[in-house]
Amino acid sequence: MTMVHIAKPGVKPFARIVHTIQVKMIQLKRRQAIGFNQGIGWAFDAPAVSQRTQQPAHQGCFPRAEFAFQIKGQTRNKVLRQVCAECQRCGLVGQMAGAAHGIIGFMHDQDSQFDLNRLAGQIKQWGRELGFAAVGIADGDLSGAEAALQAWLAQGFHGEMDYMAAHGTKRSRPAELVPGTVRIISARLDYFPPASADPHAILADADAAYISRYALGRDYHKVLRNRLQSLAERISGEVGAHHFRVFTDSAPVLEVELAARSGLGWRGKHTLLLNRQHGSWFFLGEIYTDLPLPVDTPETNHCGTCQACIDICPTQAIVAPYTLDARRCISYLTIELKGSIPPELRPLLGNRIYGCDDCQLVCPWNRFAQTATLPDFEVRNGLDGAQLAGLFAWSEADFNARLAGSAIRRIGHERWLRNIAVALGNAPPAPAIQAALGAQLNHPSQLVREHVAWALSRQQET
Numbered sequence: 001m002t003m004v005h006i007a008k009p010g011v012k013p014f015a016r017i018v019h020t021i022q023v024k025m026i027q028l029k030r031r032q033a034i035g036f037n038q039g040i041g042w043a044f045d046a047p048a049v050s051q052r053t054q055q056p057a058h059q060g061c062f063p064r065a066e067f068a069f070q071i072k073g074q075t076r077n078k079v080l081r082q083v084c085a086e087c088q089r090c091g092l093v094g095q096m097a098g099a100a101h102g103i104i105g106f107m108h109d110q111d112s113q114f115d116l117n118r119l120a121g122q123i124k125q126w127g128r129e130l131g132f133a134a135v136g137i138a139d140g141d142l143s144g145a146e147a148a149l150q151a152w153l154a155q156g157f158h159g160e161m162d163y164m165a166a167h168g169t170k171r172s173r174p175a176e177l178v179p180g181t182v183r184i185i186s187a188r189l190d191y192f193p194p195a196s197a198d199p200h201a202i203l204a205d206a207d208a209a210y211i212s213r214y215a216l217g218r219d220y221h222k223v224l225r226n227r228l229q230s231l232a233e234r235i236s237g238e239v240g241a242h243h244f245r246v247f248t249d250s251a252p253v254l255e256v257e258l259a260a261r262s263g264l265g266w267r268g269k270h271t272l273l274l275n276r277q278h279g280s281w282f283f284l285g286e287i288y289t290d291l292p293l294p295v296d297t298p299e300t301n302h303c304g305t306c307q308a309c310i311d312i313c314p315t316q317a318i319v320a321p322y323t324l325d326a327r328r329c330i331s332y333l334t335i336e337l338k339g340s341i342p343p344e345l346r347p348l349l350g351n352r353i354y355g356c357d358d359c360q361l362v363c364p365w366n367r368f369a370q371t372a373t374l375p376d377f378e379v380r381n382g383l384d385g386a387q388l389a390g391l392f393a394w395s396e397a398d399f400n401a402r403l404a405g406s407a408i409r410r411i412g413h414e415r416w417l418r419n420i421a422v423a424l425g426n427a428p429p430a431p432a433i434q435a436a437l438g439a440q441l442n443h444p445s446q447l448v449r450e451h452v453a454w455a456l457s458r459q460q461e462t
């Protein structure tokens with residue numbers, strides 16, 4: 001390598017060498033196959049050589065250099081960040097024993113750190129231009145959350161959501177999901193639909209259908225994903241190729257935990273993220289990146305002695321502060337659960353036919369919530385105040401056509417009827433409701449028939 005010939009005023013030769021490696025290795029890494037002993041690997045190879053590497057770093061006082069190192073054939077995809085044991089400020093490689101083969105994910109020096117600070121500011125500005133309410137940056141250290149996640153799974157709180165238990169430790173170790181990841185850029189997008197019917201009034205009207213505020217407009221997955229992709233591409237336009245992937249509710253990612261670490265808010269006792277200026281009516285999405293951006297400071301918790309969300313929950317699903325038994329949550333029962341809704345919980349669902357917002361509606365911080373600014377989240381098909389009987393009469397074709405582009409379509413017509421049947425069963429007895437239920441008594445789906453029969457018997461007993 002001819003790195004010594006690269007000159008830049010004010011930068012020590014060694015720092016410049018490292019910078020040169022950074023550029024070269026990012027290119028190589030994107031091809032996914034690098035022998036670390038090709039050309040430059042020797043520089044960090046054996047302990048003896050690593051000593052030689054540290055030497056000039058100390059002499060030149062080389063602050064906050066870091067790297068991600070992937071060991072071939074061993075701990076694949078494991079990212080190590082080692083801090084120099086000698087001066088603590090330096091941050092350069094402490095030891096590389098046993099690392100004869102591998103790849104460097106990135107390196108940076110004081111000079112590039114300055115640019116990364118500026119880049120972080122730009123990313124937040126670009127995020128706002130793309131419609132995000134805020135953007136924050138965290139490192140990938142979720143070791144504090146891993147045990148809590150495992151305990152939650154061990155208690156079976158995830159119910160039928162097998163995807164929560166799959167993927168090993170990828171959910172709590174970002175670099176196992178996307179090799180080379182050292183930072184997570186989290187973004188939040190407000191969704192509360194402007195000019196929508198008063199949610200409290202709908203909940204109080206047993207003949208009306210309550211649908212979660214997040215699902216009244218367009219499916220958020222695409223809306224967020226497209227914007228995150230645009231943001232990531234804008235970053236690429238600034239720094240050149242960087243390795244990234246975008247997610248929103250689509251992969252084994254601890255979104256709330258990451259967003260909390262990135263300063264976007266604190267985790268409320270209902271387990272969702274909230275913040276003092278915006279409440280909790282927002283979605284989260286992330287960009288996993290190998291850019292060593294400066295991280296943000298987490299916000300402090302402002303729940304205090306309040307436990308309104310725990311007290312209001314219709315099914316007592318928040319079994320302790322910050323712990324949700326999803327199997328009892330109406331959101332799980334109406335959206336995630338594929339089979340029969342446990343009969344003892346059906347009366348508690350009231351008129352909630354898709355998701356539930358009670359723990360957010362009661363939260364005092366939502367007095368400060370902002371409504372959505374994107375037209376995507378405006379109410380479609382009058383879903384904010386529809387009558388149960390009208391929705392129950394939708395054929396499968398109606399369901400598919402009217403809910404095209406909505407998150408609700410994912411549950412399918414069968415579960416839609418199941419949920420509405422339960423709500424009709426909870427409504428005050430009325431001949432019109434009994435007639436609507438009676439019309440579906442011979443529905444081809446056993447799941448629908450069973451819930452209709454339950455609803456009819458409840459209509460008759462009350």
Ligand code: B12
Pocket residue numbers: 145146148149152153161164212213214248249250251252253254255256257267270271272273274280281282283284285321322323324326329331332336354355356357359
């Ligand atoms: C599975 C899931 C569900 C499940 C389970 C919810 C849950 N709380 O786990 C069900 C179907 C019930 C659900 C419901 C809803 N969900 Co949901 N859900 C998810 C999903 C896919 C994973 C969540 C998860 O990891 N759960 C696992 C458990 C272990 O995580 P946890 O409860 O957060 O546990 C942590 C805490 O317990 C913490 N902890 C433990 N002890 C202690 C102690 C203290 C002091 C503290 C501070 C923390 C703490 O450590 C644990 C590990 O991190 C995320 C998207 C994602 N990929 O992250 C969306 C997500 C959390 N859901 C979201 C939404 C909007 C909802 C609903 C509001 C939808 C609705 N209106 O019906 C409800 C709200 C219900 C509620 N109160 O949580 C949003 C939340 C946005 C926000 N503002 O926070 C997310 C982030 C999706 C998104 N991309 O926007 N959801």
Ligand code: SF4
Pocket residue numbers: 270312313314315316317318324328329330331355356357358359360
């Ligand atoms: S969404 Fe509803 S059921 Fe689920 S925890 Fe919140 S209040 Fe309880």
Ligand code: SF4
Pocket residue numbers: 268269270274302303304306307308309310359362363364365
């Ligand atoms: S209702 Fe109270 S306890 Fe629950 S999240 Fe809001 S402030 Fe925290």
